[in-house]
Amino acid sequence: MPSGHLIKLDSHHMTTYNSPAMHKVIHSERLRQALQARGWTQKTLATELGVTAQAVTNWIKGDDFPRPDKLLKLATTLKLGFADLVDSRKANRPIIAFRKKGAAKTTDEHVLKATAMGSLLKPLVPFLPVFKSLRVQAPSPSIEYNALQATASEVRDRIGLGAEAALPYEHLIEQFRNNAAVIVPVLWGEKKNHKNALHILLPEEQITFIFLNLDTRIEDFKFWMAHELAHVYTPDLAGTDEGEDFADALAGALLFPRAIASAAYAKAIKHESAHGQISELQAYAEEHEISLFTVFQQVNGYAKASGLDLLSCRELEIHKIRNSQRGKLVSEMLFEPIPAEPVAYIAASQNVFRSEFFPALQRMIKSGGPGAGYVQQVMDISHRDAVELYVELSK
Numbered sequence: 001m002p003s004g005h006l007i008k009l010d011s012h013h014m015t016t017y018n019s020p021a022m023h024k025v026i027h028s029e030r031l032r033q034a035l036q037a038r039g040w041t042q043k044t045l046a047t048e049l050g051v052t053a054q055a056v057t058n059w060i061k062g063d064d065f066p067r068p069d070k071l072l073k074l075a076t077t078l079k080l081g082f083a084d085l086v087d088s089r090k091a092n093r094p095i096i097a098f099r100k101k102g103a104a105k106t107t108d109e110h111v112l113k114a115t116a117m118g119s120l121l122k123p124l125v126p127f128l129p130v131f132k133s134l135r136v137q138a139p140s141p142s143i144e145y146n147a148l149q150a151t152a153s154e155v156r157d158r159i160g161l162g163a164e165a166a167l168p169y170e171h172l173i174e175q176f177r178n179n180a181a182v183i184v185p186v187l188w189g190e191k192k193n194h195k196n197a198l199h200i201l202l203p204e205e206q207i208t209f210i211f212l213n214l215d216t217r218i219e220d221f222k223f224w225m226a227h228e229l230a231h232v233y234t235p236d237l238a239g240t241d242e243g244e245d246f247a248d249a250l251a252g253a254l255l256f257p258r259a260i261a262s263a264a265y266a267k268a269i270k271h272e273s274a275h276g277q278i279s280e281l282q283a284y285a286e287e288h289e290i291s292l293f294t295v296f297q298q299v300n301g302y303a304k305a306s307g308l309d310l311l312s313c314r315e316l317e318i319h320k321i322r323n324s325q326r327g328k329l330v331s332e333m334l335f336e337p338i339p340a341e342p343v344a345y346i347a348a349s350q351n352v353f354r355s356e357f358f359p360a361l362q363r364m365i366k367s368g369g370p371g372a373g374y375v376q377q378v379m380d381i382s383h384r385d386a387v388e389l390y391v392e393l394s395k
Contacts, residue, residue: 068116094118099197152253226251
């Protein structure tokens with residue numbers, strides 16, 4: 001089978017996607033070392049965290065594990081990263097991948113917070129519907145041009161889309177559902193959050209939660225959805241640089257595959273000026289509702305793979321124009337007025353994105369489960385927004 005092609009795997013063949021169930025424990029020796037370095041006792045730490053001394057003792061003994069908010073406070077108080085604080089040999093911890101904003105830097109605190117969200121999501125899993133065991137994976141993902149195009153073509157065939165058709169993001173949604181990936185549409189604001197998408201894989205449960213920020217431009221949103229779908233197809237690479245490279249490459253190939261890139265190249269190369277070439281690329285970007293930079297990358301990728309001259313326009317020019325001409329926010333396209341009311345937001349999550357997240361959360365709440373604080377932490381939203389959602393879901 002050519003490298004990068006997708007195959008269907010049942011649960012028997014997905015052993016590498018799963019890992020043994022293990023109890024999370026604090027790395028007691030490193031915690032003790034951190035306390036000694038500060039001259040603190042366990043009681044001092046308990047006071048700093050607002051917990052009992054017995055709670056700290058239980059963490060160190062491995063009899064209990066901190067709640068996500070206490071875990072985050074423990075890490076920041078002792079200035080320890082998650083890898084230092086939690087014994088990775090005994091932790092079936094969530095696997096995290098971010099889709100960051102621009103040059104945003106992912107810190108240990110970001111990772112710890114996302115990992116805590118993953119831990120919080122585990123109790124929600126029993127309230128989700130049972131997903132089918134037959135799923136799709138790319139067993140040998142490759143960014144080599146021909147292999148990548150073959151994989152993209154296979155995905156487009158699966159969703160019933162022609163080789164030259166524009167790809168609406170709605171066409172990708174069923175692929176997430178078919179592969180036990182729960183889309184969680186969120187309203188994180190256009191500039192307030194360091195990330196625009198968050199991928200949380202729960203290895204033991206074989207469930208993936210994908211948080212997608214609706215307060216993003218349509219051209220970026222489509223790319224992130226395609227990028228996240230690539231992660232779903234390659235669970236073994238989740239959280240790795242190799243996985244990120246493949247996800248970026250497949251997203252571009254899905255949105256602007258070889259057949260379209262070839263036609264765009266033929267039109268653009270006729271122009272001697274960079275301005276003329278960019279005008280041709282812009283027309284394609286607008287038609288397909290994708291980034292001008294994605295079009296530029298895919299056209300030049302096609303040229304290089306075909307042994308043709310690259311376009312004369314430069315990446316710096318492309319970025320400058322791209323940043324000055326942006327599409328609408330997805331939230332603006334979905335909701336009127338803005339900000340969305342909880343009932344409209346929940347309805348769009350289910351009707352547009354076919355998300356099982358809110359129905360599961362509602363079942364959990366009505367079963368006597370958690371309060372608004374849980375909603376706030378598991379969705380990384382403000383307390384006010386969490387309360388409004390909780391009230392709506394409690395009806």
